[in-house]
Amino acid sequence: MKLREANLFTDAVKGSEEGFISKGEAVVLVLNALGYKEEVNTKEEYVKLNPFSDASAAYKGYLGLASDLGLVQKADSFNENEAAKEDYLLGLVLRALNYQDAFTDTENLAVKQGLVDESDYIEDDVTREEAAEIILNSLNAELGDGTKTKFGEYLVRAGILSEDKLAALGVKAALKDKEDVHIIYFNDFHGNITEEITGKKRNMGMAKMVGYVNEFKATHPNTIVLSGGDNYQGTADSNLTFGKPVTAMMKGMNTLASAVGNHEFDWGYEKIKGWAKDGSFKYLASNIYDRKTNKPVSWASPYMIIKKSGIKIGIIGLAHPDTPSLAKAEYVENFEFRDPVKSANEWVKYLKSGKAKEGKPDVIVALTHIDSDQDFETKEITGNATKLANEVKGLNLVLSAHSHRSVNGKVNNVPILQAYCYGRAVGHVTLDVDKKVISKKVKVSVKAKNDKKKAKKSKYKVVKKTTYKVKDIATELYDASIIKDKIIKSAKADEFYTKLQAEIADKKNKVLGEASEAFTHNRSDKGSVTLLGRWACEVMAEEAKAEIAIQNGGGLRRTLEKGKITMGDLYEIMPFDNYLTSMDLKGKDIKKAIDHGIDMPSTTDGAFSGLIVEYDGTKPYGSKITKITLSDGTPLEDEKTYRVVTNDFVFGGGDGYDFSGATNVSMTIPIRDVLVSAIEKAKTITPKKVDYIKDISK
Structure with a gap:
């Protein structure tokens, strides 16, 4: 068998050429065609990824790898010894070829890519011989990434198959699209x-x-x-x-x-x-x-x-x-x-x-x-x-x-x-x-030969014109x-x-400290303050000796995961070179800023600390707050001035915030430096539950 000679068809599949293969064997066949050998089944990293409770030792590593590659869908059980239907094998192959609709449009894709004929009964059990034919046909199929690259060509580029063996398997080079x-x-x-x-x-x-x-x-x-x-x-x-x-x-x-x-x-x-x-x-x-x-x-x-x-x-x-x-x-x-x-x-x-x-x-x-x-x-x-x-x-x-x-x-x-x-x-x-070549006869005048008076006579020639549309x-x-x-x-x-x-290794990989749990920051969540948002605001408030801190949600870009925290993490979490900006601000302007950051229609919700806020989520944007106090329960007074800290982006009107009423403004150091210092000082940081903002309509 040519496929076996090319090491693309495993002998781990039992039985004769006419024997039926199991679902487990179908997975092994496809992984083998991708260049993975038997040793992957015993690798601990793949065994740990196995998502099926009923998988035996004979298939755990294979199934873990197949799951990691997206070839199989997670479920409670796999039934590895169950006979594989032809459409099951085709789905695996098409997924291996990067077709996103491999499990929903299997038959059409398989026919289009030449894996099977339209007349094939793909709901029947698949034999070893049929499986080999499908794998062989797949070498001439295009990858589902738009490049028109043949699967066989990919195997050559990846070093899995030699050009000589590819030619022996009858794989043709991809055709170039020179028109579009x-x-x-x-x-x-x-x-x-x-x-x-x-x-x-x-x-x-x-x-x-x-x-x-x-x-x-x-x-x-x-x-x-x-x-x-x-x-x-x-x-x-x-x-x-x-x-x-x-x-x-x-x-x-x-x-x-x-x-x-x-x-x-x-x-x-x-x-x-x-x-x-x-x-x-x-x-x-x-x-x-x-x-x-x-x-x-x-x-x-x-x-x-x-x-x-x-x-x-x-x-x-x-x-x-x-x-x-x-x-x-x-x-x-x-x-x-x-x-x-x-x-x-x-x-x-x-x-x-x-x-x-x-x-x-x-x-x-x-x-x-x-x-x-x-x-x-x-x-x-x-x-x-x-x-x-x-x-x-x-x-x-x-x-x-x-x-x-x-x-x-x-x-x-x-x-x-x-x-x-x-x-x-x-x-x-x-x-x-659409390229068209139009031929047209055109009448032209030419000089007559040996004519002393240079007389002209008529002649026709074909002119070709190319149009593009x-x-x-x-x-x-x-x-x-x-x-x-x-x-x-x-x-x-x-x-x-x-x-x-x-x-950049020394600076990027420098370990600053550790997070005991994840400081989550899901930017699609609305109507609350994230764990990361609370921590950042409290660090800013402590540094600036402010009562209240306000941070735009989009200024923090991702969750700070549990475990070691590096400088690279901080650059990804807060990539902006924004500066700590402190000010005196009246209570009515603070309320306006907090209201502005709740259920923001076109960006991530704002974060804050130092306040307790109740709001009605059914009310119009910008007019949701029903009650606002300081953290100790003291009412926020409209005309009283409080010390507030934010970043210079927000202070300048970023994300639509309005701090035009601020006085006694002070801009100091980059906020990222403040967060880095807080982590290094604490060595281990732990997120605090956000319990100071509540939607009373729920």
């Missing part, structure tokens, strides 16, 4: 250059991001790469180097352009121009104007036009109109962020009229850092990006960002796409190009947690990543 234009899209990367290899395994990391894009381009030569902004800020890897590794990733993927995210301003707008130059890409923003010149800013272009496969693609950049309240005031005070709908209409009209020196585009794309969301069940798309689809005539595609959501659908027949965040998904847009625009989203196990890292990007880790 493709867009690879990502957004809100936030410096997440490290691959997430434990837990939910969602973040792709820079080496696999570059590897995926370059693999895609190998079979889709007419591809451009676009980003929705918020590329740099968010992790110790990026923050400690002011974005150095992200720039290397952008350049490694040959990124064409990026929208300007609100977090692009976190270290001052001056960084934006340098990132674009070093990364060899353009920032696009048609609605950011310089207040001094009343013209679009010099460090970003309103639009660009690029020609691919005979099609001119116009790309208009749009920043979020709320950027002034989402960035430090001093970093954006010289810029005007205009209504994106009005700006889009203005620049679409400009491009459609043919005024651009590059000519009139065939397709116009809005590359934005503007939010969208999508209902999981109804697929309805909401958010500010829908205004562009509904109110801007002439837009063919809206690329959304900012809200960290997976969005893929149409509004007003205009595709809207958002690729989650942190490299946890990749967006793919296909411009289906976009017939359709299709969008897809690929979940990184599903596809990334088969992405081969870019060697160059991986080398860069490894060297960077060595450079």
Whole structure:
């Protein structure tokens, strides 16, 4: 058997070629085809991952690995000796090939990828011979990640199979799509250059991001790469180097352009121009104007036009109109962020009229850092990006960002796409190009030979003209947690990543202390204060000798997990270089600020300490508080002044807070330094229950 010779078919499956295989044997077959050998079954790390209570020692490791790879779904029992149906084996194979619908659309996918014929009865028990045929057929099937890479080709790149053996198995090279234009899209990367290899395994990391894009381009030569902004800020890897590794990733993927995210301003707008130059890409923003010149800013272009496969693609950049309240005031005070709908209409009209020196585009794309969301069940798309689809005539595609959501659908027949965040998904847009060659006879005049009077006579010749037209625009989203196990890292990007880790290791990996339990911070929770929010506020209040502390929820980015706490953790939890800002504030203004942070409609709820608050969740936003006192129960008096501490972002109006009534203001040290000092001093920190905010309507 050719598969056995190629070490892709295990002899662990019992019986003759015609014998039926069990469910346990089916799992082993697929793992073997992926290059895993018998020794994985005894590895403790895989045995521990086994999710089935009835698994025997003969399969525990295999099932743990299969669960980790997403091949099997968790359940109480597995029934390893039960006969495997053909559709069960096909589901395993398709999942191994990264098809997200492998267990819901098994038959259609299996036929489409050539694993079986339409006439096959896939509900029958599968024989060993049939299983071998399915595995062999899978080598010519494409991976479900949009790259058109054959499974067999992946096995060669991964070092599991030699090119000679692949050829002997009859695997043909993937066909290139030379006609259509493709867009690879990502957004809100936030410096997440490290691959997430434990837990939910969602973040792709820079080496696999570059590897995926370059693999895609190998079979889709007419591809451009676009980003929705918020590329740099968010992790110790990026923050400690002011974005150095992200720039290397952008350049490694040959990124064409990026929208300007609100977090692009976190270290001052001056960084934006340098990132674009070093990364060899353009920032696009048609609605950011310089207040001094009343013209679009010099460090970003309103639009660009690029020609691919005979099609001119116009790309208009749009920043979020709320950027002034989402960035430090001093970093954006010289810029005007205009209504994106009005700006889009203005620049679409400009491009459609043919005024651009590059000519009139065939397709116009809005590359934005503007939010969208999508209902999981109804697929309805909401958010500010829908205004562009509904109110801007002439837009063919809206690329959304900012809200960290997976969005893929149409509004007003205009595709809207958002690729989650942190490299946890990749967006793919296909411009289906219709290429036609038109032949036409044209009458031409030519000089007659040997004619002294140079007389002319008529002649006909055939002139060929090629026309290009976009017939359709299709969008897809690929979940990184599903596809990334088969992405081969870019060697160059991986080398860069490894060297960077060595450079920043001492600071990033410094252990500050320990958390006895997790300080949870679920940013989607509404109407309360998180455990992390309480701790941060109390540390800030103690440092500033303030009665009350207020912290915007979005200023804290993730849960502080149980166990050792490193400096890298603190950079991820509080990536912003915000400063401790103390003030005297009247009771009525404190109440207003706390009310503002409850059930916030478009961002994470605020956190506070030093108060006891009761509110009615059924009342309108901003008018929910029914009772507010100090921690000792003393009523908060409207006209009395209290010492309050927050961060300079919030003090400057960030997230819509209003501290205009503050007096005796003092700005001191970075809040991250305060948190680091508190951990080092305590050595072990323990979360406290949040019992000082209550929704009386519940």
